[in-house]
Amino acid sequence: DIQMTQSPSSLSASVGDRVTITCQASQDISNYLNWYQQKPGKAPKLLIYDASNLETGVPSRFSGSGSGTDFTFTISSLQPEDIATYYCQQYDNLALTFGGGTKVEIK
Amino acid sequence: QVQLVQSGAEVKKPGASVKVSCKASGYTFTSYAMHWVRQAPGQRLEWMGWINAGNGNTKYSQKFQGRVTITRDTSASTAYMELSSLRSEDTAVYYCARRQVGATRYYYYYYMDVWGKGTTVTVSS
DSSP states (O other), X not given: OOOEEEEOSEEEEOTTOOEEEEEXXXXXXXXXXXXXXXXXXXXXXXXXXXXXXXXXXXXXXEEEEEETTEEEEEESSOOGGGOEEEEEEEEEXXXXXXXXXXXXXXX | OOEEEEOOOEEEOTTOOEEEEEEEEXXXXXXXXXXXXXXXXXXXXXXXXXXXXXXXXXXXXXXXXXXXXXXXXXXGTEEEEEEOSOOGXXXXXXXXXXXXXXXXXXXXXXXXXXXXXXXXXXXXX
């Protein structure tokens, strides 16, 4: 199975800060990488698909980049409503794995 | 609107089985696959498997192979996930999620675009 290593596991930032999360795959996954946001007690919500495509209706402060084994998720200007845990997820041969998650808090 | 409605919370004893349902509405059920994902308390999301709602083909995570069965009833637009030989470590929230497919000139890509609210399964003696 492909392993996804996500870092950091948690971070604290101020409103308006730029926040960056990385996800590394144990082998080449091309662009097969999605990003989800999960708020406490809620189901995950898709933000980015195919590494860099913004889901319809998602604010443009969210973005994704990367290919192969190294991927980056960015919030350009952190807002209070962005407090959540963020997960990367890969699919290879139609089997999926998630990263360990990054909990984002407001400083 | 597109919606996935899951069955209610379950409490099971170790060794028992649980079957969780996921009723789809607002789209053509057989045109999409359905994933099942679980999340133990304080843990990461964990993919269990998926079913092609059109032809019933399934693919399971190696971790759950032999213990999980995903089925569907097209007449009811409902997918099911049954997990057997339950143990305390199976205590988790279980989610269904619709698989969306996109295409570029060179490849297909997949993601989960609609999620159910989750079903809490507690395994306790």
